[in-house]
Amino acid sequence: MRPLVVGGEALLIELDSAQEVAALHAELLRRREAGELGDVRDVVPAARTVLLDGVAGPGALAERIARWEVPPLARTEGPLVTVPVRYDGPDLTEVARRWGVSEREVAGVVARTEFRVAFCGFAPGFGYLTGLPERLHLPRRDTPRTAVPAGSLALAGEYAGVYPRSSPGGWQLIGTTDAVVWDPGREPAALFAPGVRVRFEEVTG
Structure with a gap:
């Protein structure tokens, strides 16, 4: 997991597989719902990346995310x-x-x-x-x-x-x-x- 600051309010996280993207995307949504991500506006997954937009202080958030232990996504998770x-x-x-x-x-x-x-x-x-x-x-x-x-x-x-x-x-x-x-x-x-x-x-x- 490689968080990269790509703008004043944007953070791009590079991953190695679609499975890692899915797991991190779900984790980010959970933490945003719990109020842990501040005012993050968008969480956008792609083939091997997840983009966070509307981030106040992307550098600090990048350091926090780099320390996360993201659990694998359960097969039955999601609608x-x-x-x-x-x-x-x-x-x-x-x-x-x-x-x-x-x-x-x-x-x-x-x-x-x-x-x-x-x-x-x-x-x-x-x-x-x-x-x-x-x-x-x-x-x-x-x-x-x-x-x-x-x-x-x-x-x-x-x-x-x-x-x-x-x-x-x-x-x-x-x-x-x-x-x-x-x-x-x-x-x-x-x-x-x-x-x-x-x-x-x-x-x-």
Whole structure:
């Protein structure tokens, strides 16, 4: 854990893994709720960093955080969202081949995996979900698509994600969902937020 002061009111903490990011993010939220972080405005996780913004005296806080013993995040910690999915994606055959399973078994592999939203980005409502074992990590497509339909369940590298709207993309598409992952008129607008646990449940029709 490497805290770095990056501005008059900002602190960036570098970590070695998505698991460490998730654990520190949860610890920071707990301590902010308990009033231990002063007036910290935002706690924003990314792939290997956590940014704290609105920090009065970031140098002093960096020294405190460097001394913390952050416990691993419990698998059951965080709210759970269940997302219905039809396994009808155009890359389903290729993903099954790479995983060494049948197309039908892809749904079972995904259903048995409990994902967690590590961070959000790319587009409003797009959550980067971790949880797949390393042996199931997948490369991006050699040629990205110019338009990926909204609601597409996609995999790339160590991540899974659901496209909140139609956009270009190079991830492997394995299914679709009717769940609305981003709705500005809803509170909260994003279905996926950092720390949320996600399960994908197969549906038909």
